[in-house]
Amino acid sequence: MELLYLLCSIVYTSTTTLFLSLLLPFRLLIHRLLPSRSAVDSSVSYYEGTVWHDRLRPVRHSFRYTVRYALFDLDKSLETPPDHLSADEARLLARTNGPIFLLTIPPSVGYEQNPLSLYYCYNLEGSSKRLSKCIAQVTNTPWGERVTFVFDPESDLVAKSLQVSPFMDMLGNWKIRANEPGHELSVSIESQHPHHGNYFSATLRAKRIDQTRVSDPAVFFWLMPHKVAIWIYWHALKLWWKNVPFIQHPRYSNPSYREDSAKRDQKLRCVGLDGSNSGETIKFDGCSSGFGGCRFAWRDANWPWS
Template identity: 55%
Template sequence: MEAFYLLCSIASTFVSSTALSFLLAIRSFSRFLSPILANECCDRAAVRLYQGRVRHSRTKPVFNSFEYPVRYALFDLDRVQHDSHFSADRAREAAGTDGPVFLLTIPTSVGYDQNPLKVYYCYDLGEEGEEEERWSLPRLKNCIAEVTNTPWGEKVFFEFAPGSDMVAKPLHVSPFMDMIGNWKIHASEPGDNIFISISVQHPTLGNYFIATLSAKRVHSSTTSLNMEKYFWLMPHKVAALIYWQAVKLWWKNVPFIGHPKYSNPSYRDDALSRGNEICPLRINRRQSNKLNQNSNGESRTRWCIWRDAEWPWA
C-alpha cells in the first residue's frame, strides 16, 4: 500500500511541478518586460539564505556514505508568514520562551515541500523585557526539531537543548534502521554559518550512523521571484536522493525493517519514556516559572508530539 501511495505522490508531484515550473519561466521572462511586477520584494531582515552540504555516513551492517549540495533559508517567523505547522507563538509555547523564533527550512518549490529536518531556534528576551537586535540575540534557549519520514507520511516535533543534547529515537525514519537507540544532536546558533549533526547511538551497533548539515550564509537578493529561482527543485532533489540511497542499501542486502506500528502500537509512548529516562530537558529558573513547573529549575518532561504529514507527505 505504501508503494501505491508513493507512486501516486510521484505522479502528482511531477505534473504539478512541471506546470508551475513553466509558470515560473514565464514570470522570469516577464521580469525583462515589467520589473516592477516581477520583483515583488521580501523583507530582507526576515530571511537569510544559506548554501552548504549534507553528508550521511553509515558503517554497519555495511558501509554507505554520500553527500550532496543543499540550500536552506532561515525565516523570522514573527515577520514572515510561512507555510509551516508551527507559528512563532506555537513554537514559543512549546519551547517555554518569549523571544523571536527562527525557522531553518527548505522552502516549498513549485508546489512541493520535502524537509527531512526543520529546526526552530527559540530565543528569550532580556531580563528587563527588552528585545535586542533580532539577528544578534545571545540568548538561544531552546530548539525544536521537525522530522519527517517518507513514505509513511508522519512527522514528529521534539525539543532539544542547543549546543548538544540526546533524545530517544521517536520516529521510524528509514526502513533500514530499527527504533532502538538514541539520537545525539549538535546544533550551533545560526549566524553566518550553520552546523547541525545527528548521530545514532545504538546498544549493539554503536555509533554507526551520522548525518551533518554545514552551510554558509549567501548574500543574495530576496525578492519573491529570486527566492523561487534559488530554491527551484531543491525539495525534489532531496527526495530523489533519499530514494536513491534506499535503493543502494537494498542492493547491498541491508535488512528491510517494517514500520513499528504494526508490531508495537505503543512505540511512541516507549520513545517518550526512554527520552525522559536518558536525559530530562534542563531548564533555567525563568523558563521553569513561565511553564508553571517546579521553581527549582532542575528539569522537566521533554516535549514531543506526532502528526500526520500533509499530502504529498511534506
C-alpha cells in the same frame, strides 16, 4: 495499495512540477516588468551548503549532496512555509520570550520535502538575546509522519522517536547539536545504538549567501525538495542492494513504540523540560502531547500510510 499510491503520487508530482516549472519564465518576466513585485523579503536569509550521511554498520555507506535552506524570522517574515509552527506557538513550546527563526527548505513548484526543519528560540536578556532552545521537526519518507521536540542546542540526547528509515530500527538515541546561525550554521545528529554503537551520523554545514544572488526565491529553490527526495530514494535502493535488512514500520511490530520512546526519553532526562513535571498539555499540528515529562508531539501519516 501503498505501492500503487506511491507510483500515483510520483506521477502526479512530476506532472505538477512540469506544469508549474513552465510558468516560472512568466513569473520572471512579470518581475522584470514590475520591479516592485520582485523585492526579496529582507527578513529571510538564504543558506547554501552540504548534507553528509555516514553509516558504519551493518555495511559502510556514505553520501553527500548540496542543499539550499531559508532562515525565516517568524516575527517579521511576510511569507512563511505552510505546515509549520508560528512564532507564538514555538515560544510557547520552547518556553522562551525572544525572537524565533525557522530553518527549512521551502516548497518548490508544488512539492515539499523536508526531512528536518529547525526552530531557533531566543531568550531576551536585557538589550541582548541568547539562543536558549531549539525545536526540531523531523519528517519521514514516504510516510510523512512527523515528530516535534525541544532540545538544548549546545548538545542534547533524545530517545529515537520516529521511524526515519526502513533500514534502521527504533532502538537507541539521537545525539543532536546546532550552533547559532550567523554567517555559517551547522547541525549534527548521531545515532547511538545499544548494539551498533555510534553507527550513523548526519551533518548539515551551510554558509549564508548574499541576498543579491536571490532575485527570486522560487528560482533559487527550484527543484530543491525534489533533489532531496531523489537522494533519499536512490540511497534507500543502494542499501537494499547491499542487503541491509529491511525493517517493517514499528506500528505493525510494536504499536506502542511512541509510548516506549517517551519512557526511554524520560529515563534520559529524569524530569521535564524545565525541571518540573507539570503535566501541561499543548496542542499544535493537529495533535496534543504532555510536555511535563514527555517532550514529543507526533503527527500521524496520511492515508494510505496511516
